Amino acid sequence: MKLRKLSRGDTIALVTPASPIPAEKLEFMTGLLHDAGYRTRLMPHAMDAEQYLAGPDACRAEDLQAAFDSDEIAAVLCTRGGYGCARLFPFLNIDRMARARKMLIGFSDVTTLHVALARRGVPAVHAPMAITLNYPREPWVYESFLRVLSDDLRVPDEAPKPETVVPGIAEGPIVGGCLSLLTDTLGTPEALDTTGRILIIEAVDDPSHRVDAMLTHLINAGAIESCAGLIIGEMTRADEKHFEDIGMRPWREIVTERLAPFGKPMVIDYPFGHAKNMLTVPLGVRARLDAGRGDVTYLEGLCE
Amino acid sequence: MPSALCSDGYLAGCDAQRAEDLQRAFDDPTLAAVLCVRGGYGAARLLPRLDLDAMAASGKLFMGYSDITALHFALNLRGLPTAHSPMVVSFEHDKVPWVAESFLSVLRGGGNLSERAPAGNVLVGGTARGVVAGGCLTLMTDSLGTPHAFDGSGKIVLIEDVGEEDYRVDGNLTHLLNSGALDGARGIVVGEMTGTNERKTERETVPWQQIVSERLGGLGIPIITNYPFGHVDNMLTLPLGIEATLDADAGTLTYTSPLAYLGSE
Numbered sequence A: 001m002k003l004r005k006l007s008r009g010d011t012i013a014l015v016t017p018a019s020p021i022p023a024e025k026l027e028f029m030t031g032l033l034h035d036a037g038y039r040t041r042l043m044p045h046a047m048d049a050e051q052y053l054a055g056p057d058a059c060r061a062e063d064l065q066a067a068f069d070s071d072e073i074a075a076v077l078c079t080r081g082g083y084g085c086a087r088l089f090p091f092l093n094i095d096r097m098a099r100a101r102k103m104l105i106g107f108s109d110v111t112t113l114h115v116a117l118a119r120r121g122v123p124a125v126h127a128p129m130a131i132t133l134n135y136p137r138e139p140w141v142y143e144s145f146l147r148v149l150s151d152d153l154r155v156p157d158e159a160p161k162p163e164t165v166v167p168g169i170a171e172g173p174i175v176g177g178c179l180s181l182l183t184d185t186l187g188t189p190e191a192l193d194t195t196g197r198i199l200i201i202e203a204v205d206d207p208s209h210r211v212d213a214m215l216t217h218l219i220n221a222g223a224i225e226s227c228a229g230l231i232i233g234e235m236t237r238a239d240e241k242h243f244e245d246i247g248m249r250p251w252r253e254i255v256t257e258r259l260a261p262f263g264k265p266m267v268i269d270y271p272f273g274h275a276k277n278m279l280t281v282p283l284g285v286r287a288r289l290d291a292g293r294g295d296v297t298y299l300e301g302l303c304e
Numbered sequence B: 001m002p003s004a005l006c007s008d009g010y011l012a013g014c015d016a017q018r019a020e021d022l023q024r025a026f027d028d029p030t031l032a033a034v035l036c037v038r039g040g041y042g043a044a045r046l047l048p049r050l051d052l053d054a055m056a057a058s059g060k061l062f063m064g065y066s067d068i069t070a071l072h073f074a075l076n077l078r079g080l081p082t083a084h085s086p087m088v089v090s091f092e093h094d095k096v097p098w099v100a101e102s103f104l105s106v107l108r109g110g111g112n113l114s115e116r117a118p119a120g121n122v123l124v125g126g127t128a129r130g131v132v133a134g135g136c137l138t139l140m141t142d143s144l145g146t147p148h149a150f151d152g153s154g155k156i157v158l159i160e161d162v163g164e165e166d167y168r169v170d171g172n173l174t175h176l177l178n179s180g181a182l183d184g185a186r187g188i189v190v191g192e193m194t195g196t197n198e199r200k201t202e203r204e205t206v207p208w209q210q211i212v213s214e215r216l217g218g219l220g221i222p223i224i225t226n227y228p229f230g231h232v233d234n235m236l237t238l239p240l241g242i243e244a245t246l247d248a249d250a251g252t253l254t255y256t257s258p259l260a261y262l263g264s265e
Helices: A023-035 A057-069 A085-091 A092-099 A107-119 A140-147 A178-184 A208-220 A249-262 B014-026 B043-049 B052-057 B066-077 B099-108 B137-142 B164-178 B208-219
Strands: A011-015 A039-041 A075-078 A103-106 A122-124 A164-168 A169-180 A196-204 A229-236 A264-268 A281-283 A286-290 A295-298 B033-035 B061-064 B082-084 B121-124 B127-136 B155-162 B187-194 B223-225 B238-240 B243-247 B251-253
Touching: A011 A023, A011 A057, A011 A140, A023 A140, A023 B187, A057 A075, A057 A085, A057 A092, A085 A107, A085 B155, A085 B164, A092 A107, A103 A169, A103 B137, A107 A122, A107 A178, A164 A249, A169 A178, A169 A229, A169 A281, A178 A196, A178 A264, A196 A208, A208 A249, A208 B043, A208 B137, A229 A249, A249 A264, A286 B052, B014 B033, B014 B052, B043 B137, B052 B061, B052 B066, B052 B099, B061 B099, B066 B082, B066 B127, B066 B137, B121 B208, B127 B137, B127 B187, B127 B238, B137 B155, B137 B164, B155 B164, B164 B208, B187 B208
Parallel strands: A011 A039, A011 A075, A075 A103, A103 A122, A169 A196, A196 A229, A229 A264, B033 B061, B061 B082, B127 B155, B155 B187, B187 B223
Antiparallel strands: A122 A281, A164 A264, A169 A286, A286 A295, B082 B238, B121 B223, B127 B243, B243 B251
């Protein structure tokens, strides 16, 4: 399945499906999108805040569903992750969202929704959000982001290459995102399905033993055995977050020890997700991972 | 057991050694029961290495909690009752007398002396009867979608946790709900989300009692909170895999079948 093309002059909806964001943190992203020729529309509840959620589930879901349902909106950008997307399932019509074939742009907690769309064969965009771009990033971060929105899937040459863990070549659509959100789908009707796909994994603020526990969860659920290849990002701050009474191991050692024995082509430190500088990664389009060379290329476009 | 004092980062030695100790303890006819000295993290790594059917067939009493929850599920699933109990490290801190009394009574195949401990607080009133199952929330969700998954259908479900931020308590409860693991549950006994309300973050922490009430209060089954088990200062030993009656209005959990698994007792 291909997404509807996003053209200059089209409107991108800004939604806040999980945790709240202060208004001033939208400014950079809206400026970036306007400069690139897109219009934006702030959805009615996007600035709501109620403890760790951006308002009640019904309101956040209403915004998200309306953005997908409206003919005037061409793509949907999440302003922030945090926590809350998994609470929305009883309120959403995911099948109707899938049929809209719009880019759902975001990462972190938004992984939950990306996985649900992937189950329906719908591509999506793993990308920095409004909150992410409040900090200065390398020029290739913006270049990658704007290229993917315009369906130019070439990876900027300036982006650093990942390290090889297991050499080899894998081909398949990319699926995945933030580790804790991936495991939070397991055993549910909207569970991660990695069959024949290249799995991308990154995390933030999880202590090292939890990184191990969540990788073990993916292993015990069969998600590693069935994937075609593995692209590991960064387990941001895992090495600093350990609990003193439990102890730690460096996260790169854990990832290698747990995942390399499966023999899937695998790279580590691919720059995406919660890393300081991140690529925008198109999900659900056929990609080619050359793990020996550290290259990820796309074999088809995101849009029709 | 030979590798019980090994240490390697957050693990007590490699998976093969820990699994061998555990398997041997169940297999050895000179050993009558198996007590875990500590939780932490690592039990779920052992599952593919263990002969769980042989362990269950041994009929031995298996005791522990926290990370050990992962093993309780796998054994309960195979028909072996186990005991959610304090471990060696739990007794490093002073306890009120009924903690050891409850532990020793269950170890001897008797009742868990819950009448000596404080009652829980009613969240949703009513009574329910079912097989007791559950334990540490994070480990419950870590089992979902695996061959050793927690299934709350027909059960009185125990839930407690330690050190989790408020939104992770929400996330884990939401995971249980989204998976359907609480469909058909008869009642819920919440212990404490130890340390959650004391976590310091950039915003005001949402009390775990509020999250539990909001996420689980609408299920239409009896629920109590603050029942004394798990990571609290003083904890009862709670048999798993056998029937009990939850009287939510009274805040009590009363076992209705004997702890017959010690055979001779």
